[in-house]
Amino acid sequence: MKLTVIIPVYNEEATILEIIRRVRGCGVPDLQLLVVDDASGDGTRGKLESLPPAPDLTVIRHESNHGKGAAIRTAQKHVTGDVVVIQDADLEYSPEEFPHMLRLFAGKQADAVFGSRYSGSEIMVDTFWHYNGNRVLTLFSNLCSNLHLTDMETCYKMIRADIFRSLPLECNRFGIEPELTAKLARRRCRIYEVPIAYAARNFDGGKKIGWKDGVAALWYILKYNLLRRGDG
Numbered sequence: 001m002k003l004t005v006i007i008p009v010y011n012e013e014a015t016i017l018e019i020i021r022r023v024r025g026c027g028v029p030d031l032q033l034l035v036v037d038d039a040s041g042d043g044t045r046g047k048l049e050s051l052p053p054a055p056d057l058t059v060i061r062h063e064s065n066h067g068k069g070a071a072i073r074t075a076q077k078h079v080t081g082d083v084v085v086i087q088d089a090d091l092e093y094s095p096e097e098f099p100h101m102l103r104l105f106a107g108k109q110a111d112a113v114f115g116s117r118y119s120g121s122e123i124m125v126d127t128f129w130h131y132n133g134n135r136v137l138t139l140f141s142n143l144c145s146n147l148h149l150t151d152m153e154t155c156y157k158m159i160r161a162d163i164f165r166s167l168p169l170e171c172n173r174f175g176i177e178p179e180l181t182a183k184l185a186r187r188r189c190r191i192y193e194v195p196i197a198y199a200a201r202n203f204d205g206g207k208k209i210g211w212k213d214g215v216a217a218l219w220y221i222l223k224y225n226l227l228r229r230g231d232g
Contacts, residue, residue, distance in 0.1 A: 001106055002030040003098060004081030004161060008071035009035060012089040013043040017051070019089050024056070026095035028102060032081050035089075036071035037061045069176030073169050085158040093155055097196045101158045104192050111163055111189035114149060115156030115196035133214050140218060141178055144225035145185035149193060153177050153217070156196055163189065174213045175220035182224035 005023050009016055016035075023033060037044055039062045048059050060074055072086060083105050087095060097115055104110040118134070138152040157180055171179045184191060 001083060001102065002032060002081040003028045003102060004032040004034060004079045004084045005087050005095070005098075006072055006075040006079075006084060007033065007035045007087045007089055008038060008068045008075075009040060009044055009048075009089040010038040010065065010068075010071075011040045011042045011044060013040070013047055015090050016044055016047050019087065019091060019095075020051070020057070022091075023087060023095045027099045030081075031056050032079070033057045034075040034078055035059045036074050038067065038071045039063060039065040067171075067173035069169065069171035069173055069179070072176055076165060076167075076169065079161050079165055081161050083158060084161050084164045086155055088155045092199055094197050094199075097156065097194075098158075101156070101194055101196075104194075105158070105160065109190065110192045111160050111187075112184050112191045113158040114151065114191060114193045115154050115158070116149070116151040116193045117154060117196060117198040119150045119193060119195045137178070137214060137217050137221070141181055141221050141225070144221050145182055147181070147185050147191065149181070149191075151193070152181050154196075157181075159184070163187070171220060173216070175216055178217050178220040179224050182221065185225070 007019065020033065020035070024031065033056055035048060035057065037048060037059065045061065051057065058078060060078070062071065062074065083102060085098065087093065101113045101115060104113050134151065134153050138149055141147070141152040142149055167180070167183050169176065169179060
């Protein structure tokens with residue numbers, strides 16, 4: 001089973017080569033890496049250009065910055081795998097989680113598997129506001145979608161490729177997380193959660209999501225669960 005890993009990148013010079021190395025060493029033998037550089041202004045582009053050509057790696061560059069969701073939409077049409085997962089370019093999430101997420105697809109049990117940071121796994125202690133902000137957004141998403149997730153905002157959403165390619169995605173920034181969740185729920189996809197390890201970073205360490213993105217996420221939860229019911 002081939003796994004496509006989409007890596008949206010914006011100003012991750014310090015970690016981009018390491019995360020590519022970790023993805024390649026994750027234990028999944030058949031991989032496609034789609035790296036979308038969202039017009040980074042640091043040395044990320046140079047790091048990516050230093051990589052030798054390889055059949056498992058495609059690098060796409062945006063000429064202007066549009067956001068994580070836009071990078072994922074750009075990658076959407078290049079997917080060749082059987083299953084797709086999104087990997088942030090920092091080191092918060094470990095690609096070593098991919099094999100035990102992927103096994104639920106091998107057994108044809110799942111249409112999507114979410115890696116939950118808050119369901120009993122060993123994690124680095126998060127900040128109070130980030131943790132509880134995620135809890136509020138997940139609860140509101142569950143109320144609107146009638147799901148019972150513990151971590152709607154997780155980056156690790158692994159999805160059957162045929163379903164992923166058919167999703168009419170719109171969000172440019174971090175609203176892509178509630179949008180994906182709502183559209184999978186409305187299609188009545190079989191969604192599983194598995195616990196994952198997580199090493200949170202703070203804003204000093206380069207974290208890009210803030211309280212404004214949390215407020216926007218509330219709107220996207222409403223929009224894609226209740227107000228846009230015919231385009232999922």
